[in-house]
Amino acid sequence: MNNAQLVLPASLALIAVLASLAVVYARFAPARSTGFSMTVSALTAALGAAAWLSIAPLVAPGVVSSPLYVPIGLLGAIATMIASLAVRSGSGSLITTSIFALSWAILVSVPVEMVTFFTGLGGVVALDYGGSLIMNVAAGAAVAGVLLIGVSRPRGLRAIVLPQAWVVVAVVVLMVGWIGWLVAGELAIDDLSTAILVNGALGVAGGVTGWLAVQRMSHQSTTWGGLLAGVTSGLIAVTAGAPIISPLAAVSFGMLAGGAACIATVRWISVTRQPQWYLVGSHLIAGAVGVVLIGILASGTGFVFTGQILPVQNQLFGSIAVAAYSGVVAMLLWLGLRTGERAIIRRREGH
Template identity: 45%
Template sequence: MGNWEVSVGSMLAIVLILVSLTVVDARMLPVAPWVRSVLLSLACAGTGIVSWLMLASVLLPDVTEPLFLPVAVLGGVASYLATIAVRSAGGGVVVTLVFGLLWSLLVYVPTAIRSFSSFVPSWSMGILPIDHGGSLPVNVAAGAAALGVLICGGSRVKTATITRTTGLLGVIGLCSGWIVWLAGAEFAVDDVSPSILVNGVVGAVGGMVGWLVVQRIRHRSVTLNSVAAGLVSGLVAVTAGAPLFTPVSAAASGVLAGAAACVFTLSRVGKSRRQQWYVVGTHLVAGAVGVVLLGLLATNMGFAFTGSVALIQAQIVGTIVVAAYSTVVSVVLWLALRSFASMVRRRRVASLT
């Protein structure tokens, strides 16, 4: 199978991830007619895709390789996740789309360019974190965007609900698309592909186990939402290093990421009553755990194998830089857009009186 066939398959897998996320994450979005909610979600994703195609085409004019288009679609996933908190905090359609566009241009595109090493050989600081499936530009950066918006506070709108059957279908689609993407990110079907698939499955199961154990201890309950959150946390944990984990280390990363994400999320949701903290827990926290653990457990490269701290240092620094940068940009964007929208509303009311 050629690279372009794998590229097309990867794009279809990412589209499945995006569609499934719009289902699984519906409980974090404002109540709205189904068609309107889906269209806005797709529009938010479109800002990420357009941003990549516009800016990356300028910064990387000679790149025609199969990786270029899948990374564009991956930008749609990142922008969708980054705008969930904006939508739930009362951001209107225009504010949400402007936030998604500017965040993608300022955060996703430069982070993705530096995360996929075939585009740029190293980061400007001389570090080169390993990121096989784009966990830094998607999970860490988008989760940090949600964190930035949530810490600014704001209004809290009523969120939607989904049926158990719909949620189950969304979880199945999400896991299937994510695992296929992890294999497709290799952009070749070779002897590594089976191990990537296995690591994706055991990582997801490990994340579910870690999340459910913590939730069972703290709340003595198991729900479909907690199963979904655990599976996502486990998949996020192995995204950066699916080819470099063994099944045992992938499972361990999933368990630790799921447990850490659960502790963080349940604590924040319990105090704030905002379901959007799930984005921060399952993507930022789980992603950070997975990226850092790769520096420890990467086969023949991590600290556990070589005793060298170089890789784990690169993983830690890369994670901190991306998370901090995305959080700051998101805070500035949200405060500026919220103030501008409030000013427009005041002037509109004044003109009518």
């Protein structure tokens, strides 16, 4: 199969990831109803994709000719949906959430996608083959920025509890779609494709092991939610480096990311009582761990193989820069939107 033939499978795989995440993450963002939850997820995702597809050609006309032009837009769709979840739970307003989603997509998603896949940043190129910097690091940092400003549950919102069968199916689709994207995103079917499949599966195994081990040591329990969280963390951990790491490294990435994400999530949620912090742990923490570890363990180029610190510095700088920028932009956007909402409410009450 050539490049053009693999664009469609890559795009369909990302659409499957998007749909499954909308189901799995519904419970982390209270909404008026299940239908409203899915509608907002679809709308914010559409705004994220539209931002890339419309703005990127204006900034760099050559990107349209890239086989990854549409798949990158879908990565932005996933990232924007995730980044907007905390706003949805803190506002409950379709308009406010949409304004945040579009603004964040323009200010953060599009630049990060451009830097990741085409230009690098100031001469620094952080390796990221699967789009983890945008889909995980930037999106998770945006949720953190919103939560640090503060969210509450407006009246009329409730936790969305979907049937367990839906969630199980969604997680299966998530694994198939995510690994399918990593394979098809290489735009070639060759020996590397087998390595990506193996590393994806081993990353999931490592993520589940790491998350459940920490959960068992912390709470002497093993939960269904922990299993699902481990799956997600493992997938996220190997996203950036699936084609360039060994099977042993893939397991290690998953275990370290799953364990770190569990520790962060448990601590943050226990202090704040806000389940949205799970999105920060599973995406920002697990994603950053996976990106940085490439600089250490990437086959043939990592620090372990070459003794050079530059790859580690590039990966670390890329993660910190993206997380800091996305987090600050999200904080400012949410602060402005929340202030505006409160001013409107006071004006209405005054009348």
